[in-house]
Amino acid sequence: MRIGRPRFENLKRRLLGLSAAALVLPVAAGIAGTAVAGAAPAAHRAPSGGYExxxxPSSMGPIKVQIQWAxxxxxxxxxxxxxxxxxxxKNGWSFETNAFEQYANDNVTLVMPVGGESSFYSDWIxxxxxxxxDITYxxxxxxxxxxxDYLATRGVSRTNNGVIGLSMGGSAALTLAAYHRDQFKFAGSLSGYLNISAPGMRExxxxxxxDAGRFNIDAMWGPPWSKGWLRNDPFVFAPKLEGLSLYVAASSGLPGQFDHPSKFIDYYNTSNAMALEALSLVNSRAFQVRMKTLGVDATYSFPSTGTHSWPYWSNELFKARPQILDALNAW
Structure with missing residues (x-):
């Protein structure tokens, strides 16, 4: 599920079975960077453009955040x-995609928090x-x-925000927006797992x-029968998303324009990315049906090809751009 470089009864069971193995396999690599510590300045208007x-400060200690100002x-x-x-x-969006370039001329600040491996961006118990x-997420x-609080000191609104994420970050984006409607006007899930109560998903x-850091999932939401699992399942809290601008994307898992394996490791990573994306599609389609039964609108993007990998998420971010800018009035 992190993400990385190039990563319905019989078929569904096969996909779910495959997912338990595929989810444990890394398909990622990145580049390093150096954080710049900064105390909150006493400004009340966001800087015009530029990167910082x-x-x-946080209860977890200092958190690095990469920012491209509106x-x-x-x-x-x-x-x-x-x-x-x-x-x-570094946040993967900053070096695996061209997100900065996509939004460089738009009146919206890009906020990329760094860290949170296996966290689902949750408050752990x-x-x-x-x-x-040694810390509790x-x-x-x-x-x-x-x-x-910090961004407000730099002129960023507390109420005019969007949130979008991939895979783990996709379900987290919907969760954050569902429970903090005063903060977010838009939420997007790219290849997210939006039906985590489905058979096989918790396992x-x-x-x-x-596999991703030897994290004990029981420390996050409690054991599988705990209410924390239901609170963080988009399929369950879907009614809370009514009226929010939503964008949900997942591809078929079939190799597409950005998949060109040539070596054994490439074929290995591509096969994992195929399985992960197919599982995400099953989850996202189930979520779509759930939303339709509730009469809750959303924009859906289900390309016929594409795997669980960064180039496809970069494409989806660009496709979602008009909707994001409209929701935030940030053209």
Whole structure:
């Protein structure tokens, strides 16, 4: 599920069975960067354009955030969430895609929090005991309280924001928007897992998080029968999304224009990315049906080809751009 480089009864069972194995396999690589610590300045208008890296205080300690300021100093912001294998040095959107270039001339600030591997951007109930984690994740608090507090000192609105994420970050984006409607006007899921109560999903996520940093999923939402799982399942909380501008995308899992394996490792990663995306499509289609029964509108993008990998998410971010800018009035 993090994400990386090039990554319905019999068929569905086969996909779900395959997912438990596929979810544990890394398909990612990245580049390193250096954080720039910054105390919140006493400004109340966002800088006009430009890039900055800041260190924002939180209950988890200082969190690095990569920021591209709105071109004309507007107050709108778009939060971009990473995947399961989020790195501690840079947000994947900043180096795996051309997100900065896509929105360089738009009046919206791009906000890319760094870190949160296997976190689902949630407030955990405890620290993970399997890997000796010394802090308890409180990402929902950071993204809806501490980070907005900092951004407000830089002229960014507390109420005119969007959030979009991929894979793990896709379901997290919908969760954050559902429970913080005063903050977010737009939410987008790209290849997200939007029906995590479906058969096999909880087991698959448990295995995936053990592989991605040896995280104990019970420390996140509690054991599988806990209410925390239902709170964080988009399929369950779907009614809370009514009236929100929504964008949901997932591809078929069939190799497409950005898949060109030539070596064994390429074929290995591509096959994993195919399985992951096929599972995401099953989840996203189920979510679509759920939303239709509720009469809740959303924009859906289900390309006939594409795998669980960054070039396709970059494309979807660009496709979602007009809707995002409209929702935030940020042209």
């Amino acid at each position: 890296e800041v260190s924002v 071109k004309r100093g507007g107050g709108a912001a778009l939060y971009l969430l990473d995947g399961m294998r989020a790195r501690d040095d 405890a620290s993970s005991n399997f890997n000796g984690q 409180k990402w929902e608090t950071f993204l809806t309280e501490e980070l907005p 698959a996520l448990r295995i995936a998080m053990l």
